[in-house]
Amino acid sequence: MPDPIQPMSPPPFLTGFCGKEMDDASQRALFETIAALAPSDRSTLLELLEELLSTAPKAAAAGVRNLTRILQTLAPAQSLAWLDLGTSISSQSSTAAQKYFLESPDLLAMTDPARRLPLLTLGLELSDGHYGVVMDFIRAGPQLPAGIGTADQTAWMETGLQLAEEDLVLAVEYFRISPEVLHQIPVADLPLWVQLGRHLVRPNALGKPDYLKVIEYFRLSPETLSGLEPADLRRPFLELGTVLARKSADDGMAYLRTGPTILREFDSPIHRRLFLSEGRRLADAITSGSRDPSIVLDYLREGSKIFQAIEHNPTDFITWVDAGLSLLAKNPERAKAYFSGRSKTGRDTTERLIGGILLKTISRTLTLYAEGLSGRSIVIRPTTDLPAKLRETIGDSPATDGRTIYLPDRIRLFPNDDDNFRLYKMTTLHEAGHLEFGTYEPDLDKMKDVIETVAAEYGRSPSSDRPLQTAADYFGLFPNPSWARSLWTLLEDARVDFHLRAEYPGVRRDMDQIVALDLQSRPPLEGLPPRAAVHEALLQLSITDTTEAPLELAETVSGAYDLLLELKKPSATATDSLRVLARLYRFLEEQFRRFPNVRGETDPLGMQEKSPDDSTEQASSPDQRGTAPSPSTLSYRGVMHPDWVRFHSDDATVPVDPARLGSGPLPSAPRSESRDQILQDGRTEAAAKENIPDSGTKTGSTRPMDLEASGNPVFFYDEWDERAQEYRPKWCRLYEHRIRPESSLIVQQTLSSHGPVLRLLRRRFQSLRPEAFRKMKRQSHGDDLDLDAVIEARTELRNGRTPQDTLYIRNEKRLRDVAVAFLIDMSGSTSRQIASARKCVIEVEQEALILMAEALHAVGDPFAIYGFSGDSKDRVDFYIIKDFSDALNAAIHERIGAMRSLNQNRDGTAIRHAAAKLERQPAKTRLLILLSDGKPLDTGYAGDHSLQDTKRALKEARRRGIHPYCITIDQEASRYVTEMYGEVSHTIIDQVATLPDKLPRIYRRLTT
Amino acid sequence: MTTERLKGLELEIDQYRITQEPFYLPVRNEVELFRTAYSNRIPVMLKGPTGCGKTRFVQQMAYQLKRPLITIACHEDLTASDVVGRYLLRGDETVWADGPLTLAVKHGAICYLDEVVEARKDTTVVIHPLTDDRRILPIEKKGQVIEAVDEFMLVISYNPGYQSILKELKQSTKQRFMAIEFDYPPREMEIRILQHETGLGEAAAQSLVKLGEKVRNLKNHGLEEGVSTRLLAYAGALIQKGIDPRSACEAAVIQPITDDPDMHRSISEIVNSIFP
């Protein structure tokens, strides 16, 4: 309380100043407030004011004007600190001080009283040298989260102070953003957060620090961090980011931008943590090995996918990372490929981790197995190929339509792949068993009496104009067709399994093992409604011959079992199953009359019609695994469609509906559909391509080629990555085109101007024709005596020496069996003009091909001419000018004439495709002649990579029994050619104009 | 020629006589057909896959007809001289030596040219004059023509199942023979054959025959040929010697017929399904 007895008179420096700056009322208020201060505070205040007024009068005016308000809102100590800070600022910058005096009172008023003094005290420290930051700092005050205690506040300020010592820009940003960030992370993590930001500051081109990234980082931080749940994820997130940013600011930023989204894909916090900590492990390894930090980004993208694929198994995931880390130590390129999902090793590892067996890897084995056993042509397809509508009802269960067996595309029910294979095998066996034992061909003639009885009994006789054709029609005669169907499934499966076990004793153990596992997850009979319980009991009896039926069902079950046993006989047929069904149905129906509506089963008799898909089993209780209802049958027994079970009859009077027979049981649409899709794409791309404007590298002969519109088959090829020492799987996409014939000058000129040459060529090549005999002299046995040798021998004898006994001539028939493919580089560079010939390269090549084709025709060797060009790995164009099966005629000449210089050349892919085509030729000797005019060059296909891939492709061809031969028409070729073609025979033709002359010669030499 | 030499030749032909009756189970009417061909001097072509009993059948017939049997296994390097004969240097002089065909023609043997497609064309040509009613064998080197004795009979075997176009018998050759078709014996017979050949019990023989049927289903589905009775008999012999049936089938059935890993695995699984 101010002392009323000693009123204070304001010092003259103040009154004088105030007289100029304030109105009377304000002055009075100020003086009264000052007077009310304790004497010691008052004197300090006055000292400060005096200093302020003397140093920065203009700023002081703002301060003095707000002083009353400050003194009224803040505690005296706070007010003094406020004035002190202002004074300190004013000693450095009057403008800054003025701003301070004007704006801070409001901010301080909003700041928690407990925070004010520390804020102002540290502000004073900060002002010494960094006055510019102070306002940002003060501004942060009101925004600090409520939970931040004094110690925290100090820590927060200290961090900022330290930062200000280093970098004011960062400090300003810090004070601006950090209060909000403190909502997401504890104060203790602020230095980490700042540290990451520091790494993002990199000198720009002018050598000045570039703050763009860090500012983006700071500003996005609140949102980024709040997106990371739970909160304890944020520290490891920042840690990983720091490691990354230290190596590369760009990668750090990319991480900050994408990381949270990726992490959110993980459902469990534990998995997110694992993902980050594994990322950290990788980042540390990269740091210590000075490897490319962007691998971490690859890891983030690919790793999350892998994690999904391996069903969130932490151990497997760690194994996956481990495998990548060990690659990293050896070959960083490969590690990069691995973590970005480009490498085969990576995929193999993943496949292994995902575990189980893929159908595609064993479908051929299974097909042959089933074909062998059943003696029919069988197609095995994944259930994913089922038409969508059927898929809905069948799901992933195995199924057969009598010809195609649908199996799940992957089985990984068991940790051990032998077990998974066994399940595939048993499933295939069971389905093949249906085929072998006639499930799909019941005999209508042997069914007539039963059909009549059933129809009479339930009053649903088949319409006279449409007799029974399928089992589905038959089931339709029962009051509850779907129940009939499920009983039949049970009976028929039991019958087939019985036959299988009898016929193939070797499978009994396999079947038993699977059944044992299956039975563990079957529902206990106790607690099932009667009908479901009986069904379940019969299912178990269908394979094991034992079950534990509840007492009240014992009679029902044993009666049904007796019927079932009639099918467990070597003589039982598919028709018998259908016959027994009628009896079983009636028997159960009678039995269930004893259980009127027990245990909530509203329709125990199944008297009410149900929709076909609403099968009885679905009424059974959920199994131990929880949500899913018990599978309706054993795992290796597939779903049978009664529609596919067609009656046959020797009785010709049974009319057959042609419409129904015509449409096969299952449309085989899915595969061809997807193929069409690809073809479609190919066409559109091809069409799009032709619209690309002329890039200018081409000369007059480069009008777009006219292609035949007959769809473009697409092929995928691996590409060799020399640095990673492995293939990039299915890396290149190749489109096959057929060039449309086009009459051209080149062809006519060549054929007319080379007339004599042509005749000579033909004659020469004709002499290579087969059936020529070669006489082998001096053989130990043969067709004729070798006269020379005999005479020599006689002479030897006369002279008392032992003659050699190689006295025969042998006629050796040399069968000429050669097929050759020419592969022509049609890249843009072939439009190069050859001065001496006044032609461009491609024209010379065309000329050579025409002559070559004539020569080949004369000798009769099968041959093909292919061209290639393209534009990136996704578009390698492969042009068929003449295929092996095409006869040489004018159209072929015109196709040769239609060849153009096009784009780039990815030699490896084209070689692989040509080799694949050549490989299908039956000839004993298969020759691939590559005609190129320079280095391979395509997008992402240059330098050593392209050379090595080409080399590899040639090597592959050799391994497939093909003899590659490379002809290069490039003056500067010598250096790379040896590297690229390696041990493959090759020749360089430096005078392009001589090609038409040389090509046939080379060929002759190669095949004589 | 001196008498001594002739004696030598007689001895030579005697070694081709079959003194013990070979086991052969007639499948259809092949015995009757063959006998008729023999008595009418018609050359015979036995058509069928390898290992289905053609050779065994000829042996049986030679025994029944009491004729020597001279078998020539044809191959690419077999020349006309190899079949007909050639001059040899013996000491200071050149001596003519009859080839197997000449021997058969002279002595009234059954000459069995096995896998005749494998022979070179110039070799196949020499048998042509023997197949028409002249029944002669020209020996060019000696400037001679030999007329076959009545008991001489020419039999060739031919497997039409080969995929290769190069391995097809020329129409001009085919048209000279009467054909008897062979195939793997029907189930019951094959079981009996296996039992007889190997001493195997009925159940084991049945399983082997079942395996044979299943594997034969795969012909044209990736196998060039089904498994022959011969191979099944080998497997049976191994089993009879106490080798585990799965290993026996691996060695005597799967390995010989396929190098394709998928096929190998499929047949293994078929074997496993049949043999516990």
Ligand SMILES: Nc1ncnc2c1ncn2[C@@H]1O[C@H](COP(=O)(O)OP(=O)(O)O)[C@@H](O)[C@H]1O
């Ligand atoms: N009808 C048959 N009677 C007796 N053995 C047979 C019969 N058919 C085949 N074999 C058996 O098959 C084996 C192979 O027959 P073989 O005559 O050598 O076949 P190929 O048809 O290749 O000449 C014989 O050794 C014999 O064990």
Ligand SMILES: [Mg+2]
């Ligand atoms: Mg089934």
